[in-house]
Amino acid sequence: MIESSFEALTNESSLVQMLRGSTEVRLLIDNDETPLAMAREDEGWKAVSFLWKEPSEDLIEILPELDIKVFKCSIEDWREAVMEYFSNKMLKECQPALDDLPADREKKVSDLIWKEWHFKPGDLCYDCCCGSGVGSKTLVKMGLRPLAYDVDRDLLCRGLLEGRLQPWNTVLLDGTKASEYLDKAPYAIMLMAGDINIINSWTWKLIVDQILELADNIIMTVATEEEVKFMEQWCHDKGRTCTIFENQRDLFYDRWVCSVR
Numbered sequence: 409m410i411e412s413s414f415e416a417l418t419n420e421s422s423l424v425q426m427l428r429g430s431t432e433v434r435l436l437i438d439n440d441e442t443p444l445a446m447a448r449e450d451e452g453w454k455a456v457s458f459l460w461k462e463p464s465e466d467l468i469e470i471l472p473e474l475d476i477k478v479f480k481c482s483i484e485d486w487r488e489a490v491m492e493y494f495s496n497k498m499l500k501e502c503q504p505a506l507d508d509l510p511a512d513r514e515k516k517v518s519d520l521i522w523k524e525w526h527f528k529p530g531d532l533c534y535d536c537c538c539g540s541g542v543g544s545k546t547l548v549k550m551g552l553r554p555l556a557y558d559v560d561r562d563l564l565c566r567g568l569l570e571g572r573l574q575p576w577n578t579v580l581l582d583g584t585k586a587s588e589y590l591d592k593a594p595y596a597i598m599l600m601a602g603d604i605n606i607i608n609s610w611t612w613k614l615i616v617d618q619i620l621e622l623a624d625n626i627i628m629t630v631a632t633e634e635e636v637k638f639m640e641q642w643c644h645d646k647g648r649t650c651t652i653f654e655n656q657r658d659l660f661y662d663r664w665v666c667s668v669r
Contacts, residue, residue, distance in 0.1 A: 409455050414494045414579050418460040418588065426456055426467055433474045436481060444486045448474075457490055459483075460589060488576040495568060495575030502565040509542055516657040517546045517599065524627055524667050525595065527552060533595035536619050537583050541567030543599045544578075552595065557581040583615040587622055596623030599662060604635040616642045625669055629655070629662035636664035643668055 410422045429450030436445040443463055447455035527533075529551035535543040538556035540563045547554040557579040558564050564580060567573035581589060596619050604612045616639060619626055630636050636652045643650040643666065650668040 409457065409490075409493065411457065414491070414581060414589075415585065417457050417490070420461050420464065422456050423461070423464045423467055425454060427470065429454070431473065431475045433471075433476045434479060435476050436479050436486065438483045438486070439480065442483070444481070444483060457486075459487060459490065491577060491579055492575040494580065495564075495578050498561055498580055499565055499568055499575075502561045504565040504569055505540065505560075505562040507540065507566055507570060509540065510661065513542050513658075513661060514546045514549070517542060517662065518550055519657060520629075520655060520662060520665065521546070521550060521597070521627060525625055527595060531595060532593040533597060534586075534590065534593055534619070534622060536586070536596055536598040536622075537601060537615065538573070538578075539563045539567070539599070540570065541572030541578075543597050544574075545572040547597070553577075555579070555590070555593075557583065557586060557590075559583060583618060584611070586615075586618040590622055593623050594625060596626045598626075598628045600629055600631065601639075602630050602632075602635050604630065604638050609638055612638065613642050617646065620646045620648055620668065626667070628666045628668070630664050630666075631660060633664055636666050639666040 410425050411417050411419065426446060426448055429448040432449040434447040435443060437443055443458045445455055445457045447453050530553050533547050533552040533554055535547065535554045535556035538544055538558045541556060544554040544556045555577045556573055559582050561580050564573065564578060568575060568578065598619060601612065620643065628639055640650055640652050648668050650666050652664065652666050655662050655665050
């Protein structure tokens with residue numbers, strides 16, 4: 409693909425490169441004939457995705473001159489294929505973080521989620537700022553369908569290598585931009601955010617605001633009461649109802665919870 413990263417999929421400048429090359433073109437469309445991607449032979453195949461951008465007018469104008477082969481797939485299958493492509497690309501470029509996950513963390517997380525939510529199997533749940541993927545692995549075991557994102561490629565690579573994260577539903581993505589790429593979902597988690605303090609609280613507010621925009625039911629956890637108080641205020645600022653409480657399951661991990669509805 410011409411785009412260098414997942415976040416670059418919104419960059420329309422990549423479309424210029426599709427204006428040159430041979431007349432041999434492959435066009436991928438979904439079932440209602442919406443363009444999903446285009447590939448053009450130019451000393452090797454180059455492709456662009458239309459998941460988060462439209463074909464340019466210049467590109468549309470030259471289509472009648474091209475030898476186009478059309479292929480079909482669902483937008484869901486193409487989105488997963490794009491995520492898998494960039495996950496595998498990331499694995500080749502990163503230095504995986506050390507793995508320091510406590511053995512009992514998954515069970516404690518699942519106990520917390522079971523207590524807070526009543527969900528249906530297969531419901532979508534975002535694993536926001538997912539780290540190495542303990543949340544995603546737990547969600548899968550519970551029957552939820554995770555989509556994980558984080559800005560830390562080394563932690564993501566560790567999660568992918570350990571099998572806690574899967575390449576087709578994991579994204580290297582800045583949490584302050586999440587709603588530009590992700591649709592609304594019924595559920596979201598963000599486990600052990602932080603640390604959050606007066607100096608960096610503005611960045612964390614942007615991240616939490618995005619989660620509040622994306623999901624109906626949210627569980628966010630932090631290590632301290634001071635941090636969860638920040639989250640409580642941000643939820644109130646957005647008109648969301650939340651409950652904060654101390655979680656006794658662990659002395660450190662997920663100690664304070666902000667549960668949003």
